Amino acid sequence: MSTHDQDARGHEGDGRSHAQGFSTRAIHAGQEPDPLTGAVVTPIHLASTYAQQAVGEHRGFDYSRTRNPTRVSLETTIAALEGANHGFGFSSGMAAVDAVLRLLHPGDHLIIPNDAYGGTYRLVASVYAGAGVSFSPVELRSPEALRAAWRDETRLVWLETPSNPKLHVIDIEAVSRFAREHGGRCIVDNTFATPYLQLPIDLGADAVVHSSTKYLGGHSDVVGGLVVTNDEELAVHLGFVQNSAGAVPSPFDCYLVQRGLKTLEVRLARQCSNARTIADHLVANPAVAEVYYPGLASHPGHDLARRQMRDFGAMVSFTLKGGEAAALKVAAGTSIFTLAESLGAVESLIELPARMTHSSVAGSELEVDPSLIRLSVGLEDIGDLLHDLDGALTLAG
Numbered sequence: 001m002s003t004h005d006q007d008a009r010g011h012e013g014d015g016r017s018h019a020q021g022f023s024t025r026a027i028h029a030g031q032e033p034d035p036l037t038g039a040v041v042t043p044i045h046l047a048s049t050y051a052q053q054a055v056g057e058h059r060g061f062d063y064s065r066t067r068n069p070t071r072v073s074l075e076t077t078i079a080a081l082e083g084a085n086h087g088f089g090f091s092s093g094m095a096a097v098d099a100v101l102r103l104l105h106p107g108d109h110l111i112i113p114n115d116a117y118g119g120t121y122r123l124v125a126s127v128y129a130g131a132g133v134s135f136s137p138v139e140l141r142s143p144e145a146l147r148a149a150w151r152d153e154t155r156l157v158w159l160e161t162p163s164n165p166k167l168h169v170i171d172i173e174a175v176s177r178f179a180r181e182h183g184g185r186c187i188v189d190n191t192f193a194t195p196y197l198q199l200p201i202d203l204g205a206d207a208v209v210h211s212s213t214k215y216l217g218g219h220s221d222v223v224g225g226l227v228v229t230n231d232e233e234l235a236v237h238l239g240f241v242q243n244s245a246g247a248v249p250s251p252f253d254c255y256l257v258q259r260g261l262k263t264l265e266v267r268l269a270r271q272c273s274n275a276r277t278i279a280d281h282l283v284a285n286p287a288v289a290e291v292y293y294p295g296l297a298s299h300p301g302h303d304l305a306r307r308q309m310r311d312f313g314a315m316v317s318f319t320l321k322g323g324e325a326a327a328l329k330v331a332a333g334t335s336i337f338t339l340a341e342s343l344g345a346v347e348s349l350i351e352l353p354a355r356m357t358h359s360s361v362a363g364s365e366l367e368v369d370p371s372l373i374r375l376s377v378g379l380e381d382i383g384d385l386l387h388d389l390d391g392a393l394t395l396a397g
């Protein structure tokens with residue numbers, strides 16, 4: 001059984017094996033009541049340093065960049081949710097991406113999706129390529145394209161599924177197997193799906209990366225990143241980079257992400273339901289050219305999404321027959337959907353990736369259709385969301 005339904009580690013202390021479900025782990029893993037006071041919420045430990053009983057003798061904490069109790073609590077929770085042994089917190093999703101990419105050395109080669117998040121592309125194309133790491137954007141839905149792009153010096157293949165912003169669905173199990181058989185690693189950015197919908201480690205991925213700014217935090221009030229892995233060598237690397245480069249999240253930010261995680265399941269279940277209704281509604285609108293949502297039976301990745309995800313997510317992208325001019329009007333014409341970057345929170349957002357989140361890929365192979373609109377569907381009343389979109393779409397004509 002997958003960790004979708006149970007905690008693979010379970011607990012058998014009382015002789016009865018019982019595996020905990022997702023929300024139980026989200027609310028309790030790494031969050032035992034505070035031993036000093038009994039507080040049921042993990043304290044926000046602000047101390048930067050810790051008293052030592054003798055030189056080098058301490059209770060597991062010596063300096064807060066290296067290890068902080070609030071951060072350890074969050075790292076334990078995310079590892080329990082992803083079915084991993086090790087979790088690492090970072091100050092942003094990009095810091096988390098960067099910590100993994102620091103595995104690469106001059107001469108190494110990296111494969112990224114041809115529909116990667118713009119910031120990941122920018123980091124790879126500007127920072128890592130400048131330091132001698134070569135990369136290839138690849139259509140990872142095609143096993144032949146992956147095979148053709150792989151080189152002797154390829155160390156990593158980076159996956160985003162569903163992808164940002166076109167919502168391509170990539171076969172995590174197949175790509176992970178291919179990477180392993182060829183001596184490389186597969187890293188999955190699970191930001192769009194979250195561990196509630198998809199468990200890449202179970203499917204063979206070597207590590208999972210998150211922008212916890214998105215669904216995990218869930219309230220548009222924190223920027224953060226997380227990485228989890230079962231790969232001991234990678235865990236040593238991540239711990240080293242976390243401490244050496246020091247892009248760690250503040251204790252307060254860790255608290256906010258952990259608080260968000262407690263309601264991830266209920267939020268996402270409602271958001272997926274709202275997104276499915278909106279996708280169906282957009283398909284029927286004559287101003288809309290194409291709708292990208294893995295939950296639609298017409299989506300090329302629908303069957304694969306059914307297999308590797310619990311539900312289809314809450315991101316919906318679509319293009320308009322009226323092109324970019326119409327898209328600009330629609331994006332500025334909603335009132336409940338807020339025109340803003342980011343995604344994954346309780347409030348619904350609308351944006352134009354080509355000019356906003358993905359402007360850094362302009363002119364590259366990853367360039368986004370200028371008429372593509374991306375929705376992050378929130379928790380508002382579905383009737384209000386449909387009414388809002390219908391109103392804006394009348395401007396597209």
Ligand SMILES: Cc1ncc(COP(=O)(O)O)c(C=O)c1O
Nearest residue numbers: 092093094117164191211213224
């Ligand atoms: C899929 C994905 N990965 C990584 C990031 C980067 O995260 P952050 O903005 O927290 O640095 C984002 C941000 O939008 C994202 O969408």
